[in-house]
Amino acid sequence: MLLDPATGNNFFGRDDILALLKKRADGLRFGYRQNVAIIGPPYYGKTSVIYRFISALPFKDTVPVYIEVKRQGFPAFAEKFIAGLLFKYLDLTEYKAASSGELVSLASDRMPKTAKAVKAIEALIKGGKNLKAYRALFELPAIAYSETGLRPIIILDEFHRLSDLGIDDAFAELGKFIMLQKDTMYIVSSSQINQAKNILAFKPQTVLKCQNRFFHR
Protein backbone atom coordinates (compact mmCIF):
# COMPACT_ATOMS: atom_id res chain seq x y z
CA MET A 1 0.00 0.00 0.00
CA LEU A 2 1.10 3.54 -0.69
CA LEU A 3 1.27 4.51 2.96
CA ASP A 4 2.78 1.34 4.38
CA PRO A 5 5.94 2.05 6.38
CA ALA A 6 9.04 2.50 4.21
CA THR A 7 11.34 -0.54 4.23
CA GLY A 8 14.37 -1.76 2.29
CA ASN A 9 15.52 0.56 -0.47
CA ASN A 10 12.47 2.77 -0.02
CA PHE A 11 13.79 3.91 3.33
CA PHE A 12 16.26 6.78 3.56
CA GLY A 13 17.50 9.34 6.05
CA ARG A 14 16.73 9.47 9.77
CA ASP A 15 20.40 8.85 10.56
CA ASP A 16 20.22 10.98 13.70
CA ILE A 17 17.28 9.05 15.17
CA LEU A 18 18.76 5.68 14.18
CA ALA A 19 22.11 6.55 15.74
CA LEU A 20 20.47 7.53 19.01
CA LEU A 21 18.30 4.42 19.14
CA LYS A 22 21.35 2.25 18.55
CA LYS A 23 23.27 4.09 21.25
CA ARG A 24 20.43 3.52 23.72
CA ALA A 25 20.26 -0.19 22.81
CA ASP A 26 24.01 -0.45 23.35
CA GLY A 27 23.64 1.31 26.70
CA LEU A 28 21.05 -1.27 27.74
CA ARG A 29 23.62 -4.03 27.23
CA PHE A 30 25.93 -2.41 29.74
CA GLY A 31 23.34 -1.62 32.38
CA TYR A 32 22.51 1.94 31.30
CA ARG A 33 18.88 1.56 30.41
CA GLN A 34 17.15 4.66 29.05
CA ASN A 35 13.66 4.62 27.61
CA VAL A 36 12.80 6.45 24.42
CA ALA A 37 9.68 8.10 23.04
CA ILE A 38 9.33 8.88 19.35
CA ILE A 39 6.70 11.47 18.63
CA GLY A 40 5.45 13.15 15.48
CA PRO A 41 2.21 13.59 13.55
CA PRO A 42 0.68 10.68 11.59
CA TYR A 43 2.65 9.65 8.45
CA TYR A 44 5.84 11.42 9.54
CA GLY A 45 7.79 8.18 9.50
CA LYS A 46 7.75 6.86 13.09
CA THR A 47 6.92 3.26 12.21
CA SER A 48 9.38 3.29 9.31
CA VAL A 49 12.28 4.34 11.52
CA ILE A 50 11.33 1.73 14.13
CA TYR A 51 11.29 -1.02 11.49
CA ARG A 52 14.69 0.08 10.24
CA PHE A 53 16.09 0.19 13.77
CA ILE A 54 14.92 -3.40 14.33
CA SER A 55 16.25 -4.75 11.05
CA ALA A 56 19.62 -3.04 11.47
CA LEU A 57 20.12 -3.86 15.17
CA PRO A 58 23.60 -5.40 15.41
CA PHE A 59 23.45 -6.71 19.01
CA LYS A 60 22.61 -10.38 19.37
CA ASP A 61 22.09 -10.06 23.11
CA THR A 62 19.14 -7.68 22.79
CA VAL A 63 15.69 -8.74 21.64
CA PRO A 64 13.45 -6.16 19.96
CA VAL A 65 9.78 -6.99 20.35
CA TYR A 66 7.51 -4.84 18.19
CA ILE A 67 3.86 -4.39 19.14
CA GLU A 68 1.51 -2.08 17.30
CA VAL A 69 -1.10 -1.01 19.83
CA LYS A 70 -4.48 -0.97 18.13
CA ARG A 71 -7.90 0.09 19.25
CA GLN A 72 -8.80 -3.36 20.47
CA GLY A 73 -9.72 -5.15 23.64
CA PHE A 74 -7.09 -6.20 26.16
CA PRO A 75 -7.17 -9.95 25.26
CA ALA A 76 -6.16 -9.24 21.65
CA PHE A 77 -3.36 -6.93 22.82
CA ALA A 78 -2.11 -9.54 25.29
CA GLU A 79 -2.12 -12.23 22.63
CA LYS A 80 -0.06 -10.06 20.30
CA PHE A 81 2.38 -9.10 23.07
CA ILE A 82 2.91 -12.73 24.10
CA ALA A 83 3.27 -14.04 20.55
CA GLY A 84 5.67 -11.23 19.61
CA LEU A 85 7.86 -11.82 22.64
CA LEU A 86 7.96 -15.62 22.43
CA PHE A 87 8.51 -15.61 18.70
CA LYS A 88 11.51 -13.26 18.92
CA TYR A 89 13.10 -15.00 21.89
CA LEU A 90 12.69 -18.47 20.41
CA ASP A 91 14.00 -17.26 17.09
CA LEU A 92 17.14 -15.84 18.71
CA THR A 93 17.71 -19.00 20.72
CA GLU A 94 17.52 -21.12 17.57
CA TYR A 95 14.13 -22.61 18.28
CA LYS A 96 12.18 -21.75 15.18
CA ALA A 97 8.44 -21.76 15.70
CA ALA A 98 6.48 -22.67 12.61
CA SER A 99 3.16 -21.32 13.85
CA SER A 100 1.87 -19.27 16.73
CA GLY A 101 0.05 -22.39 17.95
CA GLU A 102 3.30 -24.07 18.96
CA LEU A 103 4.96 -21.05 20.59
CA VAL A 104 4.05 -21.87 24.17
CA SER A 105 4.96 -25.56 23.96
CA LEU A 106 8.33 -24.71 22.40
CA ALA A 107 8.89 -22.09 25.08
CA SER A 108 8.14 -24.65 27.81
CA ASP A 109 11.31 -26.38 26.78
CA ARG A 110 13.66 -23.42 26.31
CA MET A 111 12.06 -20.80 28.57
CA PRO A 112 10.00 -22.70 31.16
CA LYS A 113 9.45 -19.79 33.57
CA THR A 114 8.27 -17.54 30.76
CA ALA A 115 5.98 -20.26 29.40
CA LYS A 116 4.51 -20.79 32.85
CA ALA A 117 3.90 -17.05 33.23
CA VAL A 118 2.20 -16.99 29.82
CA LYS A 119 -0.16 -19.77 30.86
CA ALA A 120 -0.98 -17.88 34.05
CA ILE A 121 -1.80 -14.75 32.03
CA GLU A 122 -4.04 -16.74 29.71
CA ALA A 123 -5.87 -18.17 32.73
CA LEU A 124 -6.34 -14.69 34.23
CA ILE A 125 -7.81 -13.42 30.96
CA LYS A 126 -10.15 -16.39 30.74
CA GLY A 127 -11.30 -15.56 34.26
CA GLY A 128 -11.94 -11.93 33.29
CA LYS A 129 -9.13 -10.61 35.52
CA ASN A 130 -7.75 -8.18 33.01
CA LEU A 131 -5.95 -5.81 35.37
CA LYS A 132 -4.03 -8.66 36.98
CA ALA A 133 -3.27 -10.04 33.54
CA TYR A 134 -2.08 -6.60 32.36
CA ARG A 135 0.36 -6.41 35.27
CA ALA A 136 1.57 -9.96 34.66
CA LEU A 137 2.03 -9.20 30.97
CA PHE A 138 4.50 -6.43 31.73
CA GLU A 139 6.43 -8.81 34.02
CA LEU A 140 7.09 -11.12 31.09
CA PRO A 141 10.07 -9.27 29.60
CA ALA A 142 11.94 -9.42 32.94
CA ILE A 143 11.19 -13.14 33.26
CA ALA A 144 12.40 -13.80 29.72
CA TYR A 145 15.60 -11.89 30.50
CA SER A 146 16.15 -13.79 33.75
CA GLU A 147 16.26 -17.12 31.98
CA THR A 148 17.98 -16.22 28.72
CA GLY A 149 20.34 -13.38 29.60
CA LEU A 150 19.03 -11.57 26.50
CA ARG A 151 17.73 -8.08 27.23
CA PRO A 152 14.31 -7.16 25.86
CA ILE A 153 13.55 -3.97 23.95
CA ILE A 154 9.78 -3.60 24.07
CA ILE A 155 8.46 -1.35 21.32
CA LEU A 156 4.91 -0.06 21.66
CA ASP A 157 3.91 1.72 18.45
CA GLU A 158 1.09 4.28 18.97
CA PHE A 159 1.24 3.52 22.66
CA HIS A 160 -1.31 6.20 23.66
CA ARG A 161 -3.90 3.62 22.53
CA LEU A 162 -3.15 1.64 25.68
CA SER A 163 -5.88 3.87 27.13
CA ASP A 164 -8.38 2.07 24.87
CA LEU A 165 -7.69 -1.39 26.32
CA GLY A 166 -10.24 -1.02 29.09
CA ILE A 167 -7.60 -1.13 31.84
CA ASP A 168 -7.93 1.46 34.63
CA ASP A 169 -4.87 3.69 34.87
CA ALA A 170 -3.12 1.82 32.08
CA PHE A 171 -0.25 4.35 31.96
CA ALA A 172 0.32 4.60 35.70
CA GLU A 173 0.37 0.80 35.88
CA LEU A 174 2.87 0.60 33.05
CA GLY A 175 4.94 3.34 34.69
CA LYS A 176 5.49 1.17 37.78
CA PHE A 177 6.97 -1.67 35.75
CA ILE A 178 9.10 0.61 33.68
CA MET A 179 10.69 2.08 36.79
CA LEU A 180 11.52 -1.31 38.28
CA GLN A 181 12.73 -3.21 35.25
CA LYS A 182 16.19 -1.86 34.65
CA ASP A 183 17.03 -4.56 32.12
CA THR A 184 14.08 -3.86 29.85
CA MET A 185 14.19 -0.91 27.49
CA TYR A 186 10.99 0.61 26.20
CA ILE A 187 10.59 2.48 22.95
CA VAL A 188 7.17 4.02 22.55
CA SER A 189 5.81 6.05 19.67
CA SER A 190 2.81 8.31 19.43
CA SER A 191 1.02 10.39 16.83
CA GLN A 192 -1.06 12.06 19.51
CA ILE A 193 1.06 14.95 20.60
CA ASN A 194 -1.88 16.31 22.56
CA GLN A 195 -1.67 13.22 24.74
CA ALA A 196 1.79 14.30 25.81
CA LYS A 197 0.60 14.00 29.39
CA ASN A 198 0.58 10.24 29.03
CA ILE A 199 3.97 10.32 27.40
CA LEU A 200 5.30 12.31 30.35
CA ALA A 201 3.84 9.79 32.79
CA PHE A 202 5.98 7.25 30.99
CA LYS A 203 9.04 9.46 31.74
CA PRO A 204 11.24 8.70 28.75
CA GLN A 205 14.82 9.84 29.15
CA THR A 206 14.99 10.57 25.45
CA VAL A 207 12.30 12.11 23.25
CA LEU A 208 12.93 11.93 19.52
CA LYS A 209 10.83 13.98 17.12
CA CYS A 210 9.91 13.13 13.57
CA GLN A 211 9.60 16.67 12.30
CA ASN A 212 9.26 16.30 8.57
CA ARG A 213 7.36 14.06 6.19
CA PHE A 214 8.76 12.02 3.34
CA PHE A 215 6.77 12.06 0.15
CA HIS A 216 6.80 9.46 -2.59
CA ARG A 217 9.11 10.43 -5.39
Ligand SMILES: Nc1ncnc2c1ncn2[C@@H]1O[C@H](COP(=O)(O)OP(=O)(O)O)[C@@H](O)[C@H]1O
Ligand atom coordinates in the same frame (compact mmCIF):
# COMPACT_ATOMS: atom_id res chain seq x y z
N1 LIG B 1 12.61 7.23 6.23
C1 LIG B 1 11.72 7.23 5.23
N2 LIG B 1 12.15 7.13 3.93
C2 LIG B 1 11.27 7.17 2.93
N3 LIG B 1 9.94 7.29 3.07
C3 LIG B 1 9.45 7.39 4.33
C4 LIG B 1 10.30 7.36 5.46
N4 LIG B 1 9.54 7.49 6.57
C5 LIG B 1 8.27 7.58 6.15
N5 LIG B 1 8.20 7.53 4.80
C6 LIG B 1 6.95 7.64 4.01
O1 LIG B 1 5.91 8.13 4.85
C7 LIG B 1 4.86 7.18 4.94
C8 LIG B 1 4.37 7.08 6.37
O2 LIG B 1 5.40 6.56 7.20
P1 LIG B 1 5.10 5.80 8.57
O3 LIG B 1 6.40 5.29 9.05
O4 LIG B 1 4.00 4.82 8.40
O5 LIG B 1 4.60 7.03 9.46
P2 LIG B 1 3.99 7.04 10.94
O6 LIG B 1 4.30 5.74 11.58
O7 LIG B 1 4.65 8.21 11.60
O8 LIG B 1 2.52 7.27 10.78
C9 LIG B 1 5.43 5.86 4.41
O9 LIG B 1 4.45 5.13 3.70
C10 LIG B 1 6.50 6.30 3.46
O10 LIG B 1 5.95 6.54 2.18
Ligand SMILES: [Mg+2]
Ligand atom coordinates in the same frame (compact mmCIF):
# COMPACT_ATOMS: atom_id res chain seq x y z
MG1 LIG C 1 2.95 4.33 12.37
